[in-house]
Amino acid sequence: MLEGELDHHPGYDKHAKSGHSKARNGYGSKTIKTGFGEARIDVPRDRDSSFEPVIVPKRKSLAEGIESLVISLYAKGMSNADIEEQLHEIYDFRLSTSAISRITDRVTEDIIAWQNRPLEEVYMIVWMDGIVFKVRENSRVVNKTVYIAVGLRRDGKKEVLGLWLGKNESASFWMSVLTDMKARGVKDILITATDNLNGFTDTIQNVFPQSRTQICVVHQIRNACRYVVWKDKKEFTADMKQIYDAPTREAAEAALNDFALKWEGKYAYAVKSWRDNWEGLTVFFDFPVEIRRIIYTTNLIENLNGKIRKYTRNKLSFPTDEAVMKSVYLAVREAT
Numbered sequence: 001m002l003e004g005e006l007d008h009h010p011g012y013d014k015h016a017k018s019g020h021s022k023a024r025n026g027y028g029s030k031t032i033k034t035g036f037g038e039a040r041i042d043v044p045r046d047r048d049s050s051f052e053p054v055i056v057p058k059r060k061s062l063a064e065g066i067e068s069l070v071i072s073l074y075a076k077g078m079s080n081a082d083i084e085e086q087l088h089e090i091y092d093f094r095l096s097t098s099a100i101s102r103i104t105d106r107v108t109e110d111i112i113a114w115q116n117r118p119l120e121e122v123y124m125i126v127w128m129d130g131i132v133f134k135v136r137e138n139s140r141v142v143n144k145t146v147y148i149a150v151g152l153r154r155d156g157k158k159e160v161l162g163l164w165l166g167k168n169e170s171a172s173f174w175m176s177v178l179t180d181m182k183a184r185g186v187k188d189i190l191i192t193a194t195d196n197l198n199g200f201t202d203t204i205q206n207v208f209p210q211s212r213t214q215i216c217v218v219h220q221i222r223n224a225c226r227y228v229v230w231k232d233k234k235e236f237t238a239d240m241k242q243i244y245d246a247p248t249r250e251a252a253e254a255a256l257n258d259f260a261l262k263w264e265g266k267y268a269y270a271v272k273s274w275r276d277n278w279e280g281l282t283v284f285f286d287f288p289v290e291i292r293r294i295i296y297t298t299n300l301i302e303n304l305n306g307k308i309r310k311y312t313r314n315k316l317s318f319p320t321d322e323a324v325m326k327s328v329y330l331a332v333r334e335a336t
Helices: 002-007 068-073 079-089 098-104 107-115 169-185 202-205 219-222 230-244 251-263 268-276 289-296 301-314 321-334
Strands: 024-032 037-046 122-137 140-152 158-166 187-196 210-214
Touching: 068 079, 068 098, 068 219, 068 321, 079 098, 098 107, 107 158, 107 202, 107 321, 122 301, 122 321, 140 169, 140 301, 140 321, 158 321, 169 202, 187 202, 187 289, 210 219, 219 230, 219 268, 230 251, 251 268, 301 321
Parallel strands: 122 187, 187 210
Antiparallel strands: 024 037, 122 140, 140 158
């Protein structure tokens, strides 16, 4: 990038003979002050010192855009060494890995401020889910879960409420997540949309007793289809669709009875699962048809998870808890 500026410097002839006033004269080392500390880069120069780069002006210490570029590349899953090489190959200047590390390390401060920001008093819907990553711990790689909550505000805007890192997804950890949300100002949630994690509904009721908990119908469908043989799957799912596509709860119950008559002999576990979770699966029937689908699925948060996976797919495992939180936070920032 800096070489490109020099190529287009007025009066400069790229192939000028040595001694020409506009000829190249190697590189000069420059210390720049970014919002994340000092860093040294190599800047091309000409013989009469008339070249003044726009990206890193003479006698100016702030390299505008460098920090955001580094953060953006880091968010896309690149390592510090990869970022250093990318900057050199594309923009033709070097920023040391230590300088890049200082820039990305400051993200931790952003995470702390963001994670502790005040929240709205009331959310119409809060979708909750977890995404598992491999993290190094005590010389071995273990699975850890980043818990994610996305809220629908009264003004119709959606926001990621926070990210919390724990071990395998559990109702007990969700209790600490919900308690944190309450401490940050949330007084009520109209509807919580979750997967069917054991004890999750009771956990939510303990913290937000007025909240209605909708079990994700898409998760229910997946679980019900888990052991269905291939030749039955199309018909099985079409019959199941009659349940959650029904106009009323009563019509849905009638569709479930028809479903049971047809399939219970072969797939009793699927029918039992619908009956056992019926109350949590049918909360959406108490709301207008137009908004039912966004209530009974966690598609919104699963789409976000997909984007997070896209940005972190180059990381087979993370060296520390802090590293996984930085990557997920930056992925969320890029995605939203």
